[in-house]
Amino acid sequence: MKKFLTMGLSALILSMLCCAAASAQGSPNQPPHADLQVVIIIINGGSSGSDKKSVDAGPSYDLDGELVGFEWDLDGNGSFETDTGGLSRAEVGFTEPGDYWVGVRVTDDAGDTDTHYAWVTLN
Numbered sequence: 677m678k679k680f681l682t683m684g685l686s687a688l689i690l691s692m693l694c695c696a697a698a699s700a701q702g703s704p705n706q707p708p709h710a711d712l713q714v715v716i717i718i719i720n721g722g723s724s725g726s727d728k729k730s731v732d733a734g735p736s737y738d739l740d741g742e743l744v745g746f747e748w749d750l751d752g753n754g755s756f757e758t759d760t761g762g763l764s765r766a767e768v769g770f771t772e773p774g775d776y777w778v779g780v781r782v783t784d785d786a787g788d789t790d791t792h793y794a795w796v797t798l799n
């Protein structure tokens with residue numbers, strides 16, 4: 677019985693030490709989650725016929741902060757050359773119907789990133 681009590685006390689002290697250390701350091705940042713809406717939003721250009729098409733990373737989120745950066749790989753080649761800053765939408769230049777491999781990289785307010793690729797179908 678005495679041994680059990682001692683072990684229990686040790687575990688309690690350990691857990692208190694653990695929590696004290698964690699709160700002293702602050703909680704580590706949770707990385708963001710990138711997601712893409714596989715929808716092309718067409719803003720009707722009217723008689724000019726210059727419809728604007730965008731992809732939307734609106735479903736992306738950061739649980740413990742906010743998303744401050746969106747970068748895009750609109751030609752699917754693995755490099756994110758389009759930076760829309762804090763805007764979660766990017767205009768795309770697709771004109772021909774087909775499937776396009778599009779990626780987004782989001783950055784949270786602690787500088788962590790996540791990427792997500794999806795097929796975007798233009799009919």
Ligand SMILES: [Ca+2]
Pocket residue numbers: 705706707708738739740741742784785786788
């Ligand atoms: Ca975060």
Ligand SMILES: [Ca+2]
Pocket residue numbers: 748749750751752753754755756757
């Ligand atoms: Ca690219």
